[in-house]
Amino acid sequence: MAEEKDIVAGAPGLPSRGSAGTKGITASKEKDFSEWYTQVCTEQGAKLVDIRYNVQGFVVHRPWAFRILRKIYELYEKEVEADGHEPYLFPTVIPEENLLKEKEHAGFSPDVFWVTMAGDEKLEAPLALRPTGETQIYPIYALWIRSYNDLPLKGYQSRITVFRNEKTTRPFLRGREFMFFETHDVFRTHEDAMAQISRDLGMMKRVAWDRLALPFIFFQRPQFDKFKGADNTYAADTLMPDGKRNQMSSTHDLGQRFANAYGLKYDDEDGTEKQPHQTCFGPGIYRHMAALIGIHGDDTGLILPSAVCPLHAVIVPITFSKKPEDAKAVEEFCKKAEKEAAKEFAVKFDSSATTPGFKFNQWEMLGVPVRLEIGPREAKEGKVTIALRAPKEKRTVAFADLNKEIRDSLEKLDSELKARAEKYFANNTKDAKTLKELKDIIEKHRGFVRVPFCSTGMDGEKCADILKTETLGAVVCGTGFENPEKPKKGDKCVVCGKDARHIVYTAKTY
Numbered sequence: 001m002a003e004e005k006d007i008v009a010g011a012p013g014l015p016s017r018g019s020a021g022t023k024g025i026t027a028s029k030e031k032d033f034s035e036w037y038t039q040v041c042t043e044q045g046a047k048l049v050d051i052r053y054n055v056q057g058f059v060v061h062r063p064w065a066f067r068i069l070r071k072i073y074e075l076y077e078k079e080v081e082a083d084g085h086e087p088y089l090f091p092t093v094i095p096e097e098n099l100l101k102e103k104e105h106a107g108f109s110p111d112v113f114w115v116t117m118a119g120d121e122k123l124e125a126p127l128a129l130r131p132t133g134e135t136q137i138y139p140i141y142a143l144w145i146r147s148y149n150d151l152p153l154k155g156y157q158s159r160i161t162v163f164r165n166e167k168t169t170r171p172f173l174r175g176r177e178f179m180f181f182e183t184h185d186v187f188r189t190h191e192d193a194m195a196q197i198s199r200d201l202g203m204m205k206r207v208a209w210d211r212l213a214l215p216f217i218f219f220q221r222p223q224f225d226k227f228k229g230a231d232n233t234y235a236a237d238t239l240m241p242d243g244k245r246n247q248m249s250s251t252h253d254l255g256q257r258f259a260n261a262y263g264l265k266y267d268d269e270d271g272t273e274k275q276p277h278q279t280c281f282g283p284g285i286y287r288h289m290a291a292l293i294g295i296h297g298d299d300t301g302l303i304l305p306s307a308v309c310p311l312h313a314v315i316v317p318i319t320f321s322k323k324p325e326d327a328k329a330v331e332e333f334c335k336k337a338e339k340e341a342a343k344e345f346a347v348k349f350d351s352s353a354t355t356p357g358f359k360f361n362q363w364e365m366l367g368v369p370v371r372l373e374i375g376p377r378e379a380k381e382g383k384v385t386i387a388l389r390a391p392k393e394k395r396t397v398a399f400a401d402l403n404k405e406i407r408d409s410l411e412k413l414d415s416e417l418k419a420r421a422e423k424y425f426a427n428n429t430k431d432a433k434t435l436k437e438l439k440d441i442i443e444k445h446r447g448f449v450r451v452p453f454c455s456t457g458m459d460g461e462k463c464a465d466i467l468k469t470e471t472l473g474a475v476v477c478g479t480g481f482e483n484p485e486k487p488k489k490g491d492k493c494v495v496c497g498k499d500a501r502h503i504v505y506t507a508k509t510y
Ligand SMILES: [Zn+2]
Pocket: 453, 454, 455, 463, 493, 494, 495, 496, 497, 498
């Protein structure tokens, strides 16, 4: 908690004077999610990003957003370190030869930003701004790994950004420079690698679901939609309020492809030289942020789970009384409450010179879970009124119970967010048996639709392409990793009509 207190020093996210005239969010999340999302992210809403930076597709992350993003990072850093990963930091630039060596990776080239000059001299060979870590990390791994004693080798880099020349950008969904987190693991056997993929799923459950209340399905992607350099790709997909899939993480079973390209070898116990197996796991920090905003928010603004909100509670003095002694008593009692709550929570006493109503709006917009209201009556009776962001409710409690009440309130809010998200997820996962049914559902309800499908191998790509065209954009997300549903006897592929071998999930996607 020591870190938490450090975080509240100063005035995190406290609205600047210039914001007094803003009108707040006017779009409805239900009716126009896209506009609502933009408003929440920008000046009109929670001021998460500034999109006025003068390089197109690059945004400024403002303090409130950056504090949330940092907390998401912290949660994953703790998880991967508990799982035996060591942190490291590789350079931002990658020589061209590294990218070219893994020919599957050459596919990245159109999206790569290149550095070609140093001062006024042209570089001998261009340097890529890192689009992802594989091609820089594995040549060094080849130097680090000598024998089976060096395995497993588990490392990660965190709090870095990567660069891709995306054609369209959207805050926290797609950016030309975006926040990145990646693990890179090397094992003796494929069995060890697969066990890691299950552990990566465990981390997603503990962070995305347990702490952030974001439901997801962990898919095995079809062969035609895997990461090019992998044998298999697994991904955690959630559903945004517009029914589109949001890929929150990916884990790649890299097999021995990269070991082959970059010369990773080890001497095994029996004295023979072997090629190791590799995996990499990347929780999308940005994508988690987009899911937090989109799934939990409402027409008032953000609603943040207690694990990532920069503040657990804000104290608002209610002083309409003209008597100076009332104002003084209220201020003192607020300070007392702040001191008490700060023993356990990130709390802030908002003593700024604005009205209580203005403060209510601003902190609700920022998604702070708990508001403590203290007026002359509370100060006199030694009580505090607690208002919860979700579910919307208020109660007055004794000062002696303050921290217990805040704790209960945070628990209640987290459970409420889980219940709401779970309900939305269930209501927007449907089944179709024919292409027509699928098209109807995608058009009216969107979300996930489960359909019988011929093949998730490369031979299924043709049907997936037709499905995408017919539904105006739905993709085959894959089959469930944990409990893949089996087609019933007589189920036919919704596209080609051949016997179905899988039940796949389909959805529109970001
Ligand atoms: Zn088919």
